[in-house]
Amino acid sequence: MKVKVKVWRQKNAKDKGGFKEYEVLTDPDSSFLEMMDVLNQDLLNKKEDPVAFDHDCREGICGACSMYINGQPHGPSKGTTTCQLHMRSFKNGDSITIEPWRASAFPVIKDLVVDRTAFDRIIQAGGYISVNTGNAVDANSIPIEKDKADEAFAAAACIGCGACVAACKNASAMLFVSAKVSHLALLPQGAPEADLRAAKMLNQMDEEGFGSCTNTQACEAMCPKEISIKHIARLNRQFFKSGFSGNQ
Amino acid sequence: MSWISNVLGSSIGKKLLMALSGLFICFFLVIHLTGNLQLLAGDGGQAFNEYAKLMTSNPLIKFVSIGTYLVFLLHIIDGLMLVFANKKARPVKYAVGAKAGSSISSRNMGILGSIILVFLVIHLYNFWFVYKFGSMPTVDYGHGPVKDLYKVVAMAFANPAYVILYVLSMVAIAFHLIHGFASAFQTLGLNHAKYNGLIKIAGIAYSILIPLGFAIIPIYFYLVLA
Ligand code: HEM
Ligand code: FES
Numbered sequence: 001m002k003v004k005v006k007v008w009r010q011k012n013a014k015d016k017g018g019f020k021e022y023e024v025l026t027d028p029d030s031s032f033l034e035m036m037d038v039l040n041q042d043l044l045n046k047k048e049d050p051v052a053f054d055h056d057c058r059e060g061i062c063g064a065c066s067m068y069i070n071g072q073p074h075g076p077s078k079g080t081t082t083c084q085l086h087m088r089s090f091k092n093g094d095s096i097t098i099e100p101w102r103a104s105a106f107p108v109i110k111d112l113v114v115d116r117t118a119f120d121r122i123i124q125a126g127g128y129i130s131v132n133t134g135n136a137v138d139a140n141s142i143p144i145e146k147d148k149a150d151e152a153f154a155a156a157a158c159i160g161c162g163a164c165v166a167a168c169k170n171a172s173a174m175l176f177v178s179a180k181v182s183h184l185a186l187l188p189q190g191a192p193e194a195d196l197r198a199a200k201m202l203n204q205m206d207e208e209g210f211g212s213c214t215n216t217q218a219c220e221a222m223c224p225k226e227i228s229i230k231h232i233a234r235l236n237r238q239f240f241k242s243g244f245s246g247n248q
Numbered sequence: 249m250s251w252i253s254n255v256l257g258s259s260i261g262k263k264l265l266m267a268l269s270g271l272f273i274c275f276f277l278v279i280h281l282t283g284n285l286q287l288l289a290g291d292g293g294q295a296f297n298e299y300a301k302l303m304t305s306n307p308l309i310k311f312v313s314i315g316t317y318l319v320f321l322l323h324i325i326d327g328l329m330l331v332f333a334n335k336k337a338r339p340v341k342y343a344v345g346a347k348a349g350s351s352i353s354s355r356n357m358g359i360l361g362s363i364i365l366v367f368l369v370i371h372l373y374n375f376w377f378v379y380k381f382g383s384m385p386t387v388d389y390g391h392g393p394v395k396d397l398y399k400v401v402a403m404a405f406a407n408p409a410y411v412i413l414y415v416l417s418m419v420a421i422a423f424h425l426i427h428g429f430a431s432a433f434q435t436l437g438l439n440h441a442k443y444n445g446l447i448k449i450a451g452i453a454y455s456i457l458i459p460l461g462f463a464i465i466p467i468y469f470y471l472v473l474a
Contacts, residue, residue, distance in 0.1 A: 102342055234437070239260045
């Protein structure tokens, strides 16, 4: 199959950047990133600069891949990362516009690569358990209610790709922060610091220049791991608890 | 007291103020509508005019209305602050705008709010300002002259441009609340599988019935009474 891709090209953080159009001959069963690999090989053959994009695991678990494809982070397939998106989701002759995540907190480094270290700083602000909890304990040695374990697990599925920020009209990181807050708060090791953690991470999110939450739910719809906005409600509750009754 | 400004000044804190002020205004609209429906009593405006007098003379009600002005101001200022901060968080727009995954109302709360704000200014100028500071016709029901707000309202609603403006503004309020009502509960952290459906249905019912109730009055005045 043949597709027309319109890709954002930007030499570096200071460059103004702009779109460039390419035609790519690809296989319907190849992944979206493999299509990009073909394009880059073409460019290398022509002695042009290949398109820079982030990728690592290529199996939907690392969160590195980040492309805003035809108005949707990670493209048209629900609950799918760009690396797991197949070219058969498109038709022969389709035009595909590929943009980087757009957020003041995620500045473009080059082409489709953005700087997502703001997420690392949010984690550093409180996304951990302060004491060493030792090695992984035997299964069931600490009993945890099934529904809590399930919910913590669903939150822990967040791969930190930033699609929530990319999808949100406010470029808010609330879904990411709430997933990290929920996943620790629901488990006995993380529960004691739950409220303070929510406040620290939220304050860092604000500091990084992400927007606030208008509850549009676009993040939930676009999240490749389908994280629910009920975690955002939990983040809010924990933030209120820490703000209005916490000691710090 | 810096902790209060830290908590309320944060992104979630600002949203807490939006949710509380928004729900308070929802409550206020119910009271306001109950008062307005007396315009349809068919008594030449006596019930409405006496109600208007009570609302502007009883000291307790006066106190509450000052609170209501402040809540409106808070909602407007806080809302505009959020709109601008959120615009700043995405300085470069996408070439292909996102449409999937969110409702039109939720994406346009600032614009809907601004339409409501324009209406609010005109509305307050026409009725509230004239009642308090303008020259009003009076009417006597047997215990001294009472300001005849009914007459002022009837005159305003005889103007088709005003009726259209009024009805369109009610549509804006309906769309603001189709998202806003349920959104406020999510902001307050009240998201629970057992109640989400109820909140959603109550929100839709409120967003349709209350603006419809307001809109019926100018339409009735224009089509039936004028
Ligand atoms: C009839 C009067 C109004 C009512 C009943 C009302 C109610 C609400 C409610 C319940 C919310 C949801 C809060 C939340 O998501 O937690 C909201 C949000 C909002 N309102 Fe209003 N509102 C009114 C007028 C206005 C006006 C005059 C403005 C002026 C700018 C405004 C601007 C906003 C904005 C920008 C939001 C979204 C904030 C965000 O989530 O980012 N509203 N409103
Ligand atoms: S490359 Fe790892 S999730 Fe896509």
